[in-house]
Each structure stands twice: as C-alpha cells, then as structure tokens.
Amino acid sequence: MQTAILEVRGIRKRYGERLAVDGVSLRVATGETYGLLGPNGAGKTTTISMVCGLLARDAGDVRVAGHSMNGDALAAKAALGYVPQDLALYPDLSAAENLRFFGQLYGLGGARLKERVGAVLDTVGLRDRAREKVSAFSGGMKRRLNIGAALLHSPQLLLLDEPTVGVDPQTRSAIFEAIEELGRAGKAIVYTTHYMEEAERLCDRVGIIDQGRIIAEGTRRELVASIGACDRVAVGAQGDLARLAAALRALAGVESASAVAEGVELLCRDGRALLPAIVAEATATHARITSLEMMEPNLETVFLRLTGKALRE
Numbered sequence: 001m002q003t004a005i006l007e008v009r010g011i012r013k014r015y016g017e018r019l020a021v022d023g024v025s026l027r028v029a030t031g032e033t034y035g036l037l038g039p040n041g042a043g044k045t046t047t048i049s050m051v052c053g054l055l056a057r058d059a060g061d062v063r064v065a066g067h068s069m070n071g072d073a074l075a076a077k078a079a080l081g082y083v084p085q086d087l088a089l090y091p092d093l094s095a096a097e098n099l100r101f102f103g104q105l106y107g108l109g110g111a112r113l114k115e116r117v118g119a120v121l122d123t124v125g126l127r128d129r130a131r132e133k134v135s136a137f138s139g140g141m142k143r144r145l146n147i148g149a150a151l152l153h154s155p156q157l158l159l160l161d162e163p164t165v166g167v168d169p170q171t172r173s174a175i176f177e178a179i180e181e182l183g184r185a186g187k188a189i190v191y192t193t194h195y196m197e198e199a200e201r202l203c204d205r206v207g208i209i210d211q212g213r214i215i216a217e218g219t220r221r222e223l224v225a226s227i228g229a230c231d232r233v234a235v236g237a238q239g240d241l242a243r244l245a246a247a248l249r250a251l252a253g254v255e256s257a258s259a260v261a262e263g264v265e266l267l268c269r270d271g272r273a274l275l276p277a278i279v280a281e282a283t284a285t286h287a288r289i290t291s292l293e294m295m296e297p298n299l300e301t302v303f304l305r306l307t308g309k310a311l312r313e
Contacts, residue, residue, distance in 0.1 A: 002029035004063075005079075005157045005188040011050050011060030013212075020046045022212040023060070028157070033179070033189040035203030037196065037299060039311055043212040044192040045085065048161050051190070052082040065156050080157040081150030085165060087142050088149065091135035095126050095145050098134060099152060106153035116152050124148040124178055140171025147178065157188045164198065176202060196299045196311055206299060210307050220299060227305045229297035230255055231271030236263040236291030237282060247281040263290070271296065
C-alpha cells in the first residue's frame with residue numbers, strides 16, 4: 001500500500017442544528033488524485049476547510065504527511081497547498097509580484113524564491129504575462145495564478161476547491177492539463193467538484209459526498225460495480241436479428257439481449273471486453289453489423305441510484 005499523505009478520520013462539523021459534515025473519513029496516497037464529488041451544499045468546502053486547518057473541527061483528526069492537525073498543526077499545514085473557490089490575489093500587483101509575496105509568506109527567499117516563482121509561472125502557463133497586473137487578467141488567468149500561489153512551497157498535498165467554477169472551456173482544459181501534470185509528477189491532490197465529468201477525467205478514486213457524509217468511495221469502475229449497473233450496447237445489424245439476439249444472450253456477462261427494429265440491444269457487464277465476442281457471434285449467425293455503440297454507466301448513475309436524486313439538484 002502506498003504511503004498516505006492525507007488521513008482524515010471521522011471529522012464532524014455542526015452549525016446549530018445542522019450537521020454539515022458527519023464523520024467523514026478518507027485517505028489519499030502519494031501521487032493520487034482523489035475527487036470529492038457532490039452537489040452544492042453537500043459539505044465539500046466545509047470538509048476541505050477542516051482538512052487544511054482553516055475551520056475548527058467538532059470531532060475527528062486530520063494527518064498530513066504524518067503530522068496531526070491536533071498536535072502538530074504547523075508542520076501539517078506546511079505540507080499542503082490550498083486553492084480556495086474565491087480568488088486570493090492582489091489585483092494591483094503583477095503575477096510575479098503576487099507569487100513573490102506569497103512565497104515570502106511561506107518562508108522562501110533569495111535564489112530559491114526566484115526559482116520557484118519561475119517554475120510556477122511555467123506550470124500555470126503564465127510566464128509571458130509575469131509582469132502584467134492581475135487586474136488586467138481574465139477570470140481564467142486569475143484562476144490559474146491562484147493555483148500557482150498554492151504550489152510555491154512545493155507542497156506534498158494540493159487541495160483544490162472547485163477550481164473551474166466560472167471559467168471558460170479553454171481555461172478549464174488548461175487547468176485540467178496542469179492538474180494531470182502535477183499528478184504525474186507525484187503530487188497528491190484532493191479535488192472537489194459537482195461536475196461528474198471532471199471527477200471521471202481527473203480522479204483516480206472518488207468519494208461521493210451527500211448531506212455531509214461520504215456514501216460511496218472507489219474508482220469509477222468500482223462505484224459502478226457496487227450498484228450493479230450494466231453497460232448498454234446497441235448493435236446495429238442486418239440479418240436474422242432474433243437468431244443474433246439469442247446467440248448474444250448466451251454469452252457470459254450478458255444480462256439481456258433483445259432484437260429491435262435495426263439491430264440488437266444488450267445489457268451486459270464490461271461491454272468493452274465483450275465487443276470481440278459480439279462481432280464473432282454476428283459472423284457465426286451470418287448477420288452484418290452496421291454499427292456498434294456502447295453506453296457505460298457513469299458517476300451520475302451511481303449518485304442517482306444511491307440518493308434518488310440527480311447530482312446537480
């Protein structure tokens with residue numbers, strides 16, 4: 001098992017009568033990108049705020065790089081970088097000046113600070129805009145610089161709280177590429193989002209959070225398997241469709257196969273692995289395949305099955 005950079009154990013937070021976070025526990029390993037996926041109001045930001053020490057916990061413990069927030073908070077905080085939803089930048093300073101300021105807060109100076117500012121500007125794609133005031137930046141550029149500020153001290157863990165809110169598609173893609181590169185470089189990342197497609201693209205594992213509780217956790221495949229969801233394969237075909245449907249129905253992993261107007265529709269486990277067998281059965285039954293389309297269940301399917309509501313409700 002890989003070394004845990006982040007261990008969260010049973011953290012809770014109550015606001016009056018409302019239990020905002022109810023016993024959340026999770027573990028993130030070196031080089032892993034962990035997604036905290038849930039609708040607005042599910043407890044994502046409250047959880048992240050407790051993890052980074054900005055918000056006091058009513059119960060539970062957080063350990064970062066082996067340091068407990070209960071007993072060694074300074075060392076724990078030094079090992080993480082936090083990117084909040086709201087921008088934390090000075091508009092009258094340039095990009096480089098902002099980074100130098102935040103780097104000094106982290107205790108950097110001299111040649112080391114200069115090297116880290118340059119490296120961060122490269123990481124977030126703003127080297128050519130280093131001397132421009134942040135007030136002249138687009139919203140997406142500000143978002144990227146906001147991420148850069150959290151990287152200055154080379155943290156072992158990066159916490160990103162919905163970093164693509166309000167950005168255009170091009171900027172979102174640039175942020176994704178930067179996060180993927182950080183993951184490949186061995187950075188542990190916690191990424192909160194209410195966008196299913198972001199979690200599916202970026203995250204090695206996902207914790208689905210609703211009403212302050214993590215209700216399921218795992219890879220996309222593990223989460224889909226946990227609810228027994230099936231892939232749907234639409235086989236466009238010509239020939240004896242009833243015969244083809246019967247042959248496909250007999251394949252291991254196929255739950256059902258029905259002839260329809262222009263082919264056969266299947267419900268099956270691991271549809272991708274079955275595609276060669278589907279083609280082979282079509283050949284054996286003298287049917288001619290005209291198209292193949294596979295629809296895999298996604299995290300939206302999992303959330304709907306577990307909660308009875310859509311992810312964005």
